[in-house]
Amino acid sequence: HPENGDSSPLRTLCADLHAKIEAFLQEDVKTEILKSVQSQCRHSLSIISEALEKYPLTSLSLSYNGGKDCLLLLLLYLSLLSTHPHLPPSLPAILIPPAHPFPTVDAFIQKTSSHYHLSLSRYTAPSPSGMKAAFASYLAHNPSIQAIFVGTRRTDPHGGELKPFEMTDRGWPSFMRVHPVLEWRYSEVWAFLRWMGVEYCELYERGFTSLGGTNDTVPNPRLSLEGAEGRYWPAWMLEDEGEERAGRIGGG
Ligand code: FMN
Structure with a gap:
């Protein structure tokens, strides 16, 4: 050792x-x-x-x-x-x-x-x-x-x-x-972080799936909770991985 x-x-x-x-x-x-x-x-x-x-x-x-x-x-x-x-x-x-x-x-x-x-x-x-x-x-x-x-x-x-x-x-x-994590898919990243039980940024608990700045990032509309305006499912619930950046404004 x-x-x-x-x-x-x-x-x-x-x-x-x-x-x-x-x-x-x-x-x-x-x-x-x-x-x-x-x-x-x-x-x-x-x-x-x-x-x-x-x-x-x-x-x-x-x-x-x-x-x-x-x-x-x-x-x-x-x-x-x-x-x-x-x-x-x-x-x-x-x-x-x-x-x-x-x-x-x-x-x-x-x-x-x-x-x-x-x-x-x-x-x-x-x-x-x-x-x-x-x-x-x-x-x-x-x-x-x-x-x-x-x-x-x-x-x-x-x-x-x-x-x-x-x-x-x-x-x-x-x-x-x-670039060691190039090939990871969205769902795999979440499965790993959740298995590890580590803390991650709390914005992900509030429907953000991709983090940019306050001027170009909103919660992912695909995760919006029906009937509860302004509330969202957590990031790891997103099923369509192609929508990871649906909360990013302006293609950033
Ligand atoms: N952009 C390039 O066009 N060429 C590069 O060689 C390059 N090297 C980068 C190296 C590092 C360590 C980082 C963090 C970024 C680099 N970038 C480079 C910029 C990224 O491609 C990207 O534009 C930037 O991280 C913003 O990402 P976003 O649009 O997902 O927020």
């Missing part, structure tokens, strides 16, 4: 998550959805392992915005770190919030970045082109960072053509994007 930091809070957290995810993978699950979640987990873990072989931990960061997909990614990443020999006290992560963030999402990010021991660099309210500037600044201030885990899935607006390991596009600050 790793020689130092055995009882650091981060290592304890990683060990707990590792045990939980291993138990899930070993379980003789009965439903098709949980079987597919098991295979998605194995696939994602293999991509994260590959990243950990290719890059020293000090050169890895995580794009974290408090959403369900990056939460899923974070849990898998932490579980694999349980046997890493040299864990820092906290892990590099970067947040580039939308121009008009939800206070609820902010609060969730605060709470979870502390709970999961993230050292979160936050860049405030960028214009769309400000995202490049934010990454350029992040890399300039953190020159060891070479690769960033991103929770993009295939069905996201920009997810169609991505590979698990993909350098940023021309014209973007240069780093490797690592």
Whole structure:
């Protein structure tokens, strides 16, 4: 077992998550959805392992915005770190919030970045082109960072053509994007998070299925509770996965 930091809070957290995810993978699950979640987990873990072989931990960061997909990614990443020999006290992560963030999402990010021991660099309210500037600044201030885990899935607006390991596009600050959860379907993400019993952002309990900013995100109309105006089913009840972004305004 790793020689130092055995009882650091981060290592304890990683060990707990590792045990939980291993138990899930070993379980003789009965439903098709949980079987597919098991295979998605194995696939994602293999991509994260590959990243950990290719890059020293000090050169890895995580794009974290408090959403369900990056939460899923974070849990898998932490579980694999349980046997890493040299864990820092906290892990590099970067947040580039939308121009008009939800206070609820902010609060969730605060709470979870502390709970999961993230050292979160936050860049405030960028214009769309400000995202490049934010990454350029992040890399300039953190020159060891070479690769960033991103929770993009295939069905996201920009997810169609991505590979698990993909350098940023021309014209973007240069780093490797690592996409371990590309192939997860909407229902699988929820099945996993609910099986794990972890806290997720409460907006998902109120019918939001995709989190943007306050100016471009409303609860998903497909989840509206009949006869109870302004009330919604939780995000995980959405059956038509093609409607995940039905609460996003303006195609964002
Ligand atoms: N967009 C690009 O066009 N090329 C890139 O190389 C690129 N790299 C990104 C790397 C990271 C870590 C993140 C978080 C975003 C990157 N983006 C890049 C922007 C995303 O494709 C997307 O436009 C942005 O995250 C906004 O997503 P949304 O429209 O779903 O809110």
